[in-house]
Amino acid sequence: NYTVAVSNTISGGRVSVLGMVTDGVHEANINLRATVTFNAGLTLTYGVDVPTRDFSLDITLVSSGLDTETGTIEITLDVRGSNGWIRMTGEFSGTGGTLNVSVSGRHFATITAVGGGDPVITGANGEFLSDQDLAALSAIFYMSEGAFASFDQMFIPVGGFLDPAM
Numbered sequence: 001n002y003t004v005a006v007s008n009t010i011s012g013g014r015v016s017v018l019g020m021v022t023d024g025v026h027e028a029n030i031n032l033r034a035t036v037t038f039n040a041g042l043t044l045t046y047g048v049d050v051p052t053r054d055f056s057l058d059i060t061l062v063s064s065g066l067d068t069e070t071g072t073i074e075i076t077l078d079v080r081g082s083n084g085w086i087r088m089t090g091e092f093s094g095t096g097g098t099l100n101v102s103v104s105g106r107h108f109a110t111i112t113a114v115g116g117g118d119p120v121i122t123g124a125n126g127e128f129l130s131d132q133d134l135a136a137l138s139a140i141f142y143m144s145e146g147a148f149a150s151f152d153q154m155f156i157p158v159g160g161f162l163d164p165a166m
Helices: 131-158
Strands: 002-009 012-022 027-037 041-050 055-064 072-081 084-093 096-103 106-114 120-123
Touching (some): 072 131
Antiparallel strands (some): 027 041, 041 055, 072 084, 084 096, 106 120
């Protein structure tokens, strides 16, 4: 049970999704907003809270400029639950980027990419990660991929409503 609100102008638009979904036992409260300004960039915020599972997920993505060559993307992802907290923060551009991963407030890994080269992944002290740590990092990315897929699914009902007003 959620509502979708859409507004647009000649210079941008906004889509908001508010409400909840349930499996009949657990309820997830959803707060999702995408705002685009055609000459400045895009801001996405996404929050899901499942109180009965002591779980929350929050994503903020800010794109400065819409040109892939000169624009930047900043991301913050927080996942909190009864077993701890994961945070990913980073900034990316056409020439590379850095992503920092923390687990329960402690730095876990840094992923750095330059140009088209392979990313370099290092641990908290600059050392390479063990196979076990790489598997944990992979699991973190698998979880965050699911969060973005859910985000996309919420916007399907509004399709192309963000086309500029004529």
